[in-house]
Structures are given as C-alpha cells and as structure tokens.
Amino acid sequence: MTDDSVGVRVVNEIERRYRFGDDVEFLDGGTSGIELLSYISKRDHLIIIDALKCGKEPGTVVRLEGEDVPAKFMTKISPHQLGLSDVLAAATVSDELPLNMVLFGVEPKKISLGLELTDEVQASFEKLVNVVIDELKSLGYVPEPVSEEEMASMQKNFWERS
Numbered sequence: 001m002t003d004d005s006v007g008v009r010v011v012n013e014i015e016r017r018y019r020f021g022d023d024v025e026f027l028d029g030g031t032s033g034i035e036l037l038s039y040i041s042k043r044d045h046l047i048i049i050d051a052l053k054c055g056k057e058p059g060t061v062v063r064l065e066g067e068d069v070p071a072k073f074m075t076k077i078s079p080h081q082l083g084l085s086d087v088l089a090a091a092t093v094s095d096e097l098p099l100n101m102v103l104f105g106v107e108p109k110k111i112s113l114g115l116e117l118t119d120e121v122q123a124s125f126e127k128l129v130n131v132v133i134d135e136l137k138s139l140g141y142v143p144e145p146v147s148e149e150e151m152a153s154m155q156k157n158f159w160e161r162s
Helices: 002-017 034-040 068-072 081-095 118-138 148-161
Strands: 045-049 061-065 100-106
Touching: 002 045, 002 068, 002 118, 002 148, 034 081, 045 118, 061 068, 061 118, 068 081, 100 118
Parallel strands: 045 100
Antiparallel strands: 061 100
C-alpha cells in the first residue's frame, strides 16, 4: 500500500543493519487485530512506526508519546490501523498498556495499491530509521551494527533460497 508500508520497511531495515539483545523484539503487526494484545501487554516500552496523517507536508517525520499514541489511531488511514486502534483500546480498558509508548510516523503522500514509497516518504526513510535507533539508545538498548560481510552473507543466502 505505497507509503503505508513505511513502518514495516523501517523495521526490516533496522533488523538488517543492527542486532539487539533478547530484550528487544521487533514485530510486523500488519493487519493483525486483537491478537497483538499479547505482544504489547504490560511491556516497559512500545515503539510504533507507521504512516500517519497529521496534515503536514508529505515525508514529515513526527513523534508522539504517551496518551497521544492511542488517541492518534482514532483517525484511521489504513486497514491495519483499525486493528491497532482496537488493541490499544483493549489494553487501556484491561490496564495492560505498556508503561511508555512512542509513535514515530511519517506523513504519507499516497496510500493506495502499489509497491513503492513516494519520493517524499523515501527521502525521509533514513531520518525515520535514525530517530527510532536514537529512541532505542535513549532507553538503554544499544544496537550492534551488522558487519558488511554479514549483510552480504544474508543477501547471498536470501537469493540462494529464492
């Protein structure tokens, strides 16, 4: 879904470039629904990365935290946000919200069927990766960069399996 795929792309890129300890878990929530509750329930920290309509210029990176995170998902722009809105509402009612929540979003230009990010969102991609890494570091989760050799090996293994 064009720019709506930015969150999963950022997660994939961070996982490609860095390694973290067992206390950091990455999850592609996709169009999942209430089953995500078990993944976020009572966590210390939850970082969400998504396309986010805020009325700003396409490609603008925004950061929301705390109670502003569930509130932002009341305005849905895509099918997966319906599921996340429901999960956050259920976590609120059941008192299972993570202690700290941060949402990094990028203003989309286009949300429709398609495989590519728009130029505006692509231009903000590195910034979005970096602000997420900075947030993780500020929480004490220091990433270990993956070596060029390891990245090349992973790419080779991927193409050999395809």
